[in-house]
Amino acid sequence: MSHPREWMSVRPEGLYCSPGDFHVDPVRAVARAVITHGHSDHARPGHGEVIATAETLAIMDVRYGSGFCARRTPLDYGGVMDIGHAKLSLAPAGHILGSAQAVIAHDGGRIVVSGDYKRRPDPTARAFEAVACDVFVTEATFALPVFRQPSVDAELVKLLTSLELFKDRCHLVGVYSLGKCQRVMMELRRLGYAKPFFVHGALVKMCELYEDLGYRLGEIVPVASVDKASLAGEIVLAPPSALSDRWSRNLPNVLTVMASGWMQIRARARQRMVELPLVISDHADWDELIATLKDVGAPEVWITHGREDALTYIAEKLGYRARALSLLGFEEEDGE
Ligand SMILES: [Zn+2]
Ligand SMILES: [Zn+2]
Secondary structure, three states, rough: OHHHHHHEEEEEEEEEEEEOOOOOOOOOOOOOEEEEOOOOOOOOEEEEEEEEEEHHHHHHHHHHHOEEEEEEEOEEEEOEEEEOOOOEOOOOOEOOOOEEEEEEEEEEEEEEOOOOOOOOOOOOOOOOOOOOOOOOEEOOOOHHHHHOOOOOHHHHHHHHHHHHHHOEEEEEEEEOOHHHHHHHHHHHOOOOOOOOOOEEEEOOHHHHHHOOOOOOOOOOOHHHHHHHHHHHOOOEEEHHHHHOOOHHOOOOOOOEEEEEHHHHHHHHHHHOOOHHHHOOOOOHHHHHHHHHHHOOOOEEEEEEOOOOHHHHHHHHHHHOOEEOOOOOOOOOOOOO
């Protein structure tokens, strides 16, 4: 048997598997890439072959156009593919639609590159599956003990209550265009919200893709197609960058809301002038990260993008061999 340490390495382009001659989520164009999910810091255009779930390939197509790579190779969750001398399979990661952990086996050793993940239920993502392995590669976006997320229902009830209390105010909700937007919509439908969602133009295409793939978001109306004065008392969704720019200025009596894991940090909410911060995250919080290390049970843990130090410290205390991978090019703000 050979240990993944011997055949997985950090290159400038990203994590590289030598027996399979491919990179996972490379930050530069490469000949063959395995992509864990569609967020822009993981899924970049310009690769030769891209191996990913069909959903991730469809997301990249919407974001970058049909020429985003030279060759697309879809792989279903649970399917196994031989790539060179490595075997690849994809396991659900629970992060967003199509998100997957790359399970890579070679010569009796196995590594799981989990990409981004969370453990809470999400109507738009298949639930995370723990896969036994020798090395587990984990994100560390919210890897500090202060990050403990409340329930999604408790957060969304705050929004529904505010709509009841402030009937004349347009509730402008900042959401990342891929994942958070559609998750918030589906969770609000589950809680009984039946009115249309009014959306910024930048959200339309991705919502259409979710609809095409069978996710029922309900009635969606582009803000550009209605009289803005009629939006008092309604929910308007927009990317976070639009909350404070000219686009939102003509909306009536705006109450600014934002749904993000970062809303747990008050200074961030204030910075964005958010009146109603909703702590809704698509990443594992501190407790979920630690629970996941235990569920997976890998003796060795590699830690990347985020608060590597805190998670490395606690992993070693819990008896794992831990190593911080200094992978560059991963932004903390996309789609958390
Ligand atoms: Zn992500
Ligand atoms: Zn990420």
